[in-house]
Amino acid sequence: MSVPxxxxxxxxxxxxxxxxxDERLVARAQDGDRDAFNELAERHSSMLRRLLFRITKxxxxxxxxxxxxxxxxxxxxxxxxxxxxxxTWLTRIGINEAYRGMRKGQMELLELDDSVGERVPDWGxxxxxxxxxxxxxxxxxxxxxxxSSDYRAAVVARDVDGLSTREAAExxxxxxxxxxxxxxxxxxxxxxxxxxxxxxGYAG
Amino acid sequence: xxxxxxxxxRERCSxxxxxxxxxxxxxxxxxxxxxxxxHLRWCSNCARMLQNLSRTVGGLHRLRRPDSSEGTxxxxxx
Numbered sequence: 001m002s003v004p005x006x007x008x009x010x011x012x013x014x015x016x017x018x019x020x021x022d023e024r025l026v027a028r029a030q031d032g033d034r035d036a037f038n039e040l041a042e043r044h045s046s047m048l049r050r051l052l053f054r055i056t057k058x059x060x061x062x063x064x065x066x067x068x069x070x071x072x073x074x075x076x077x078x079x080x081x082x083x084x085x086x087x088t089w090l091t092r093i094g095i096n097e098a099y100r101g102m103r104k105g106q107m108e109l110l111e112l113d114d115s116v117g118e119r120v121p122d123w124g125x126x127x128x129x130x131x132x133x134x135x136x137x138x139x140x141x142x143x144x145x146x147x148s149s150d151y152r153a154a155v156v157a158r159d160v161d162g163l164s165t166r167e168a169a170e171x172x173x174x175x176x177x178x179x180x181x182x183x184x185x186x187x188x189x190x191x192x193x194x195x196x197x198x199x200x201g202y203a204g
Numbered sequence: 205x206x207x208x209x210x211x212x213x214r215e216r217c218s219x220x221x222x223x224x225x226x227x228x229x230x231x232x233x234x235x236x237x238x239x240x241x242x243h244l245r246w247c248s249n250c251a252r253m254l255q256n257l258s259r260t261v262g263g264l265h266r267l268r269r270p271d272s273s274e275g276t277x278x279x280x281x282x
Binding site: 038043084119120121122123131132137139140141155159160161163165180184187188190191194195 | 215221222224225226231235249250252253255257259260261262263264265266267268
């Protein structure tokens with residue numbers, strides 16, 4: 001499955017400039033320039049907070065995870081080798097912090113809802129723009145919030161943030177097989193949630 | 205593998221559904237992909253599930269967009 005491009009060529013130029021600014025700031029931060037790191041933090045913290053809120057579902061916990069991630073990335077900036085973008089590296093640290101905070105005293109069972117034999121609801125032959133509408137995306141977002149934290153963390157890391165299987169597994173501190181299992185169960189649970197949205201399309 | 209055709213069909217459905225995400229992500233090995241595609245050609249129920257799952261994953265990818273009202277996307281990331 002291909003992901004549609006999210007940037008026009010003009011936006012692409014801006015993104016490329018932002019990335020090269022990041023590289024310059026990272027180089028200065030690695031030389032101990034705290035102001036440069038603060039600028040990096042300012043550039044990325046609000047996006048990171050919004051992403052981590054999707055995992056924690058709690059403003060304060062998301063903010064705590066951002067703070068921990070920034071502290072950790074400042075301490076470890078010397079080890080950042082630039083093999084990924086700074087924002088990807090910071091996001092991985094942030095997801096790890098958010099997930100770690102959320103897992104304290106909590107264990108959830110992972111069950112796959114096996115409805116083999118039941119008719120799978122038909123979402124109908126709707127045009128593509130239905131699946132790009134704000135209403136549909138709001139339903140996806142609301143369904144995501146309903147997932148258990150283990151599923152949600154895996155789905156956010158892979159599908160919303162776009163980390164690779166290996167990167168997402170590392171961020172959550174689990175193996176790739178466990179990550180793929182949680183991702184699949186999370187996607188399937190969300191798909192089941194969205195059946196309600198298309199209920200009228202049911203052709204029983 | 206059961207010899208009962210109904211049980212066998214259910215097993216095929218379960219096996220295919222377990223692999224739908226890997227199928228969408230292009231992470232099945234050739235034998236698994238061929239088996240999944242064969243099943244999906246004649247099992248309309250599993251084919252619908254794949255289509256619905258694909259739409260779901262497409263929606264999640266779109267939450268990445270900076271211009272999405274629900275988006276969490278970082279403009280530095282594509």
